[in-house]
Amino acid sequence: MNTLYYYLKNKILTVNFLWWLLLFLFMLIFHSRHYINSDEGVILEGAWDLMNGRVLYFDFFEFVPPASFYAVFWIWKIFGVHYGAAKLIGLLAVFFSAIGIGKISRTVSKNKLAYLTPALFIASSFCWPIINHNTFALPFIVWGVYFFIKAVNDISRKNCAIGGALLGLSILFLQHKGIIVLFALFLYLIIIRLIKRNNVFLKLIPFLIAPAALPACLLIIKWPAALLYENLIAFPLFHYMETNKVSYYLFAFFFLMFVCAVWKLRKNLNKTVGLLIVVQLFLLVSALQRPDSYHIASALFPLYCLAPLVIEKVKCQKNYNFYRAAALLAVIIIIFPSLSSLAVFPPFSSMRNHEILRFINKNCPGKYIYAGPFSPGFYFETKKLNPTPYAILITNHQTKKQFNEARQYLEDNSPSCAVLNYGLVKKFNHDKNNPVDNYILENYKPAFSSGGATVYKK
Known part of the structure; x- marks a missing residue:
């Protein structure tokens, strides 16, 4: 009995575990809504077509990779065709992304504020269409970056390969973002080789690229390469941005925040901080295709991870109140879409019987x-x-x-x-x-x- 009590107290019922449990419940409550959303509908319809025997890219057209459709299709095969089953994938994607953000944040800074960054990320997701390829791809990108950070710091080929494989899987959900992050990591290895003048970083490149390429190569087994190129590369490249023109004010604000963060961290550019800066720059560029609140907020995770360290650096400066006000404004801008969405569709609301x-x-x-x-x-x-x-x-x-x-x-x-x-x-x-x-x-x-x-x- 004493052994069980000790195990529960010291191994399970820790402050860290209870904090994550609270965040998980927090996420479940505010994502407990069932509404008809066009962005979710794309994935739901594709999976529904698969359930009815239609063949992706042949019987119905899509310009996103197949993994999101098949993820919902397979979970429906297990649990039945229910909205909640499909949403479970999105919830797990958000939660595991938050865990990855928390781990990276604590790698950057031991400040207790590192525990708040996952909470901010989860809060920003309440307005997201979480049954969506953008959301499904995110945990693979976050954890790919996490393992790459470990690879660079430890010169670990194993961790580099894991990071590359995870980014390769992300490409199966969202092609352009996974490729952009992969290129950012490749470029980082080149940059750090030039700075450190050590060829050991170049030797990590094959262990990054080869595992990343493998999942994408598997697509060619099922679909012709020409068809994949036409649907997944040519069509979005020449048609997506023409339709998705929105204001760049939100992008400009967070790009300015990013530049300020880089300036404040310029004297603390260790390998982890430098890597996150490079990844954040490329993720912001990836959001330019449609820089709305969803695409911007889901691209900010490196900035979330750097935020506790930035706050440490400005805390003792004379203009600290200015930076605190700017940080508060950024938080408000990040969570305001979620608050607006919850005002229209409160928790536990449903349009199933509309x-x-x-x-x-x-x-x-x-x-x-x-x-x-x-x-x-x-x-x-x-x-x-x-x-x-x-x-x-x-x-x-x-x-x-x-x-x-x-x-x-x-x-x-x-x-x-x-x-x-x-x-x-x-x-x-x-x-x-x-x-x-x-x-x-x-x-x-x-x-x-x-x-x-x-x-x-x-």
Whole structure:
């Protein structure tokens, strides 16, 4: 009995364990919402298509790697087709990312503030579409950087290979961010070789690159290389940024914070700090494709890890109050989107039985329904199939050829209903004068409206 009490007290019920348990419960409560989100809908629809025997990249088009779709598909195979099962992947991704951020923070600084950085990260995630490739990729990137830090400090080929393999896995979820971080680590090895004049760092490069390349090479076994290039490289490179133009004010603010942090740490540039600075720079660049609160906040983890050390450096300076105010402003900007989201959808709220879903289930027979221009969440929620190969049909994003192809699929499959929500795509400057929207508006009549979405019936 005494042995059990000692084990519980000293091994399990530690302050560290209780802190992480509190953060986990904190995360569960504020992520306990079920709402229809377009970014989550992309992954849910893709996994739903897989469940119905459709083949990714052949039967339906996507421009993100396959791992997110298959992760949800496999968890549905185990636990059944439920929103909560898919969300479990996102919750674990957020939580394990937070643990990695905490470990890196304590590597940088022993300041107790290092325990708060994971809490800030989790709080920033409450507005995120966590059933999403951006979220799923994050723990692999965070832990890849963590093991690479260990590799550089210990000159460990094993840790370097682990870090490379984790970054390779991240590429299977989100191609550009994993590749950018991998390039940042490669560049760091070159830089530190030049600074230290020690070839031992160059010898780590094969142990970084080879394990990172292996997961990506596995894709070629299932899909032709030309198809992967067209969908995963060429299409997002030439079409994604054209549609996703948003204000750069948020990016400019955090880039300024990053520059200030680098300036304050310029005399403390050990290998870990230098590495995090390089990674943060490249992650900020990766967010330029769409620098909104989600993409910026999910790219800030190196800055979170450096924050306790920065605060230590400015604590005794005359202008400490200015830096404290700037840090407080940054925290407010980071968590404000979460607070706004929770105000609209409080914890435990659900749209599973929303009136528009009830209407569709009662009045839209058949296995097909069209939901556009960017409302793919309706396919999973109604358990119906997309009559076209495209989860997204936004002008300037999809090509004219794809719009014409989608219209032909609509004519052939003739869904009984179509759901249109133009409010969601106003920010993308979507033009309703296109083959798909014209077909819907010419052949379907408005039957029911709710929450900005309108159901059209034939």
